[in-house]
Amino acid sequence: MTIPESTAAAGAGPDVSRIPDPHRPGVLARLRDRRVSGWLFLLPLIAFNLFVVLVPSTFSVWYSFTDWTGISSKAKFIGLENYRNLFRDPEFVQGLEHNVLWTLFFLIVPMAMGLFGAYALSRIRRFRLLFRTLYFIPYIVASVVNASIWRSILDPQNGLGDLLHINPLGDQHLALWSVEFVNNWAWWGFLVVVFLAAMQGVNPSLYEAATMDGAGATRQFFAVTLPAIRPTFAFLGLMTIIWSFLAFDYVYILTQGGPAGSTDLLSTVAYRNAFSNLQGGYASATGIVMALISGVVVTVYLVIRKTREWET
Amino acid sequence: MATISRRQLLGAGGALGAMALLSACGSTDPGGSDDAITIWNNLADAQQNDYFRKHFAEGYRGKYPVRFSPKADSTIDRLIQTALAAGSGPSVIATPGPSSFVSSYWSAGYLADLGPYMRHYGWTDKFAPWALSASQVDGKLVTLPASYETMVFYWNPATLHKLGLAPPKTLEEFENFCSEAKGKGHVPLSAGNADYKGANEWFVGLGLNHGAGPEAVHSALRGETKWTDPVFVDAIDRLASYFKKGWFGGGVDLYFTNNFPTIYQHLASGKAAGMLSGTWDFSNLGSYFGKAAGNDATWDWTTVPSLGKSVPQTVWDLAIGQSIGINTNFRDTAAAADYLNFLTTDLKTIIAGVERMNFEPPPIHISATDFSTKADPRIVRLYSQLSAAKSIGYTTWTFFPQQTETYMIDYFENVITGRLSAKAYCEGIESRFSRERAEGRVPAAPKPGGGLS
Numbered sequence: 001m002t003i004p005e006s007t008a009a010a011g012a013g014p015d016v017s018r019i020p021d022p023h024r025p026g027v028l029a030r031l032r033d034r035r036v037s038g039w040l041f042l043l044p045l046i047a048f049n050l051f052v053v054l055v056p057s058t059f060s061v062w063y064s065f066t067d068w069t070g071i072s073s074k075a076k077f078i079g080l081e082n083y084r085n086l087f088r089d090p091e092f093v094q095g096l097e098h099n100v101l102w103t104l105f106f107l108i109v110p111m112a113m114g115l116f117g118a119y120a121l122s123r124i125r126r127f128r129l130l131f132r133t134l135y136f137i138p139y140i141v142a143s144v145v146n147a148s149i150w151r152s153i154l155d156p157q158n159g160l161g162d163l164l165h166i167n168p169l170g171d172q173h174l175a176l177w178s179v180e181f182v183n184n185w186a187w188w189g190f191l192v193v194v195f196l197a198a199m200q201g202v203n204p205s206l207y208e209a210a211t212m213d214g215a216g217a218t219r220q221f222f223a224v225t226l227p228a229i230r231p232t233f234a235f236l237g238l239m240t241i242i243w244s245f246l247a248f249d250y251v252y253i254l255t256q257g258g259p260a261g262s263t264d265l266l267s268t269v270a271y272r273n274a275f276s277n278l279q280g281g282y283a284s285a286t287g288i289v290m291a292l293i294s295g296v297v298v299t300v301y302l303v304i305r306k307t308r309e310w311e312t
Numbered sequence: 313m314a315t316i317s318r319r320q321l322l323g324a325g326g327a328l329g330a331m332a333l334l335s336a337c338g339s340t341d342p343g344g345s346d347d348a349i350t351i352w353n354n355l356a357d358a359q360q361n362d363y364f365r366k367h368f369a370e371g372y373r374g375k376y377p378v379r380f381s382p383k384a385d386s387t388i389d390r391l392i393q394t395a396l397a398a399g400s401g402p403s404v405i406a407t408p409g410p411s412s413f414v415s416s417y418w419s420a421g422y423l424a425d426l427g428p429y430m431r432h433y434g435w436t437d438k439f440a441p442w443a444l445s446a447s448q449v450d451g452k453l454v455t456l457p458a459s460y461e462t463m464v465f466y467w468n469p470a471t472l473h474k475l476g477l478a479p480p481k482t483l484e485e486f487e488n489f490c491s492e493a494k495g496k497g498h499v500p501l502s503a504g505n506a507d508y509k510g511a512n513e514w515f516v517g518l519g520l521n522h523g524a525g526p527e528a529v530h531s532a533l534r535g536e537t538k539w540t541d542p543v544f545v546d547a548i549d550r551l552a553s554y555f556k557k558g559w560f561g562g563g564v565d566l567y568f569t570n571n572f573p574t575i576y577q578h579l580a581s582g583k584a585a586g587m588l589s590g591t592w593d594f595s596n597l598g599s600y601f602g603k604a605a606g607n608d609a610t611w612d613w614t615t616v617p618s619l620g621k622s623v624p625q626t627v628w629d630l631a632i633g634q635s636i637g638i639n640t641n642f643r644d645t646a647a648a649a650d651y652l653n654f655l656t657t658d659l660k661t662i663i664a665g666v667e668r669m670n671f672e673p674p675p676i677h678i679s680a681t682d683f684s685t686k687a688d689p690r691i692v693r694l695y696s697q698l699s700a701a702k703s704i705g706y707t708t709w710t711f712f713p714q715q716t717e718t719y720m721i722d723y724f725e726n727v728i729t730g731r732l733s734a735k736a737y738c739e740g741i742e743s744r745f746s747r748e749r750a751e752g753r754v755p756a757a758p759k760p761g762g763g764l765s
Binding site for chain 2: 070072073155157167169172277
């Protein structure tokens with residue numbers, strides 16, 4: 001950096017206020033700063049999230065306190081009436097019960113299948129990739145395709161239902177379990193892949209030590225594998241609970257909540273209230289309750305993770 | 313040189329991003345198009361879509377061209393609701409009859425008042441009065457009936473010949489028909505709701521109109537009789553008992569899993585003795601009978617039998633299958649009204665659509681002489697008899713308010729599965745109906761003996 005000649009010749013001395021501080025970077029330099037450029041890259045995402053998540057969420061909270069129809073721009077504030085009505089509504093209560101059953105099923109059955117499937121795969125060397133791919137395929141097939149295929153398979157007149165003399169989707173006592181079974185078929189392969197990836201990160205010396213101590217495969221699974229992948233296990237458990245309260249597609253495609261509401265979940269009840277009964281405010285209140293349940297679960301998970309010092 | 317702080321930079325970037333997103337998502341033309349009339353419709357298949365596009369969209373010669381966009385049956389209502397709420401949507405708004413959404417769309421300001429065009433186009437002379445009457449909200453004509461339909465009893469002549477049965481006319485004949493068909497190992501009535509849960513209301517409507525009788529239903533629609541009256545409770549109880557006996561679809565659980573192809577195949581193959589359904593099935597049965605299906609099966613129809621002791625043998629359940637109105641966001645209401653007039657009253661185009669595609673016509677005056685010699689005689693017979701009908705019934709999707717209709721669909725499943733008594737079901741109807749009636753949401757219904765014209 002040089003001082004302009006004319007200024008020096010005039011003997012007035014340089015105007016220090018106009019001299020760039022060599023220790024203070026310019027705008028371009030600051031843009032190149034890793035922290036600023038990081039924020040710049042995040043900007044579109046933040047703007048997008050603000051627009052598609054925060055704005056609708058805020059509206060949804062507001063509408064849950066109104067009598068909004070879901071199609072009109074008019075909405076009258078009615079306080080907590082929607083929330084009070086929710087817990088008196090047998091459809092909501094039934095949907096909540098089914099969601100709890102759904103969550104328990106997905107916390108137990110696919111998690112157990114995923115764990116044992118991954119553990120079995122981790123102990124073989126040949127065809128591991130093939131099996132992993134085979135397990136994963138149902139997860140990437142569209143739910144509408146999966147559900148349609150299973151509807152045909154379970155058909156009580158031409159499919160498995162005929163063979164077993166049952167009507168899995170038509171019997172009100174079997175329908176919820178049948179839908180869960182179909183959804184699980186598409187889901188558990190994903191868990192296998194994630195658990196397998198976590199298991200492959202376990203230090204092999206732990207297994208060697210366990211083997212030297214005389215531990216068999218089962219003992220190794222419970223004493224080495226499971227503790228080592230606990231953060232992954234806990235995270236997938238958390239996500240399972242959240243996703244279970246958001247479940248909709250398989251139920252809607254297979255049974256539309258029937259027969260006689262026996263497969264209704266909170267999501268299908270909310271959908272019906274929003275689009276068939278035109279009770280958008282009431283449906284919003286259902287959605288807020290669903291979000292609150294997920295929020296509580298996430299908070300509990302974060303507290304446990306912090307107190308137990310789990311790593312992700 | 314002026315510098316900007318990190319906070320300012322972030323703020324400016326965020327604002328720009330938000331503006332860009334808003335610009336991208338916002339619609340500059342909420343009516344769908346400035347230079348064309350747009351219409352969304354849910355037709356049965358690609359062939360019907362092509363025909364509609366050619367003859368009912370491109371065939372229209374008006375101020376604006378018409379752009380037709382086919383939509384799936386299961387999603388069209390949701391798409392229209394969402395589009396309207398977002399300030400957009402097609403120029404012509406279609407609903408599945410006056411019960412569904414019309415009142416709410418009108419209250420929300422999405423539907424234009426068609427009253428000013430009624431005299432200009434002479435709609436009062438062209439349409440059946442009951443249909444125009446049911447299309448009014450708050451005393452204003454807000455939609456036009458684009459199609460009408462009724463419930464009938466379908467049968468396969470070869471099957472009934474083999475079983476030695478005839479289509480039933482009375483309650484006693486109906487019960488004998490079902491008992492005998494079931495006794496001989498057949499499904500008495502092909503039915504199911506796996507593809508369309510709304511099928512429940514077809515049967516509830518039959519139970520009320522043919523079991524309790526149109527006089528009682530009309531009285532209840534006017535608020536003079538309660539839905540908890542024993543005449544309705546008994547009718548629903550009797551209907552539910554038929555389901556529990558397996559007369560509809562072969563069993564309650566099978567009713568929930570029978571899809572449309574299964575239902576039609578059962579009728580065509582002779583597994584089912586008959587079928588109670590709407591005249592919209594005229595267009596669906598073709599693929600399962602005769603040459604198209606590779607068999608020699610045929611079908612025929614007759615009126616729905618009486619399901620109550622003091623109910624007339626012939627009752628025509630009136631239904632508007634589709635209502636159409638004009639989106640207030642479309643700037644030229646008069647031009648859209650002209651297109652509505654074409655869609656619903658151009659007899660030549662309408663009759664050709666009925667003959668070639670089995671489209672349901674609007675409830676305008678149609679006689680047997682309007683059809684060509686190529687027309688299916690079953691269709692000619694239907695519309696000739698309907699025009700002369702004197703005893704009419706009231707379908708739920710035309711004469712009942714929205715939330716009552718939804719309840720009737722959803723909770724009928726609880727009745728046939730034994731989770732809810734007929735009495736409790738009727739109490740649920742009454743509580744919803746009385747509230748919606750007080751809100752002025754019940755479409756106008758013609759008198760039961762008034763006929764169609």
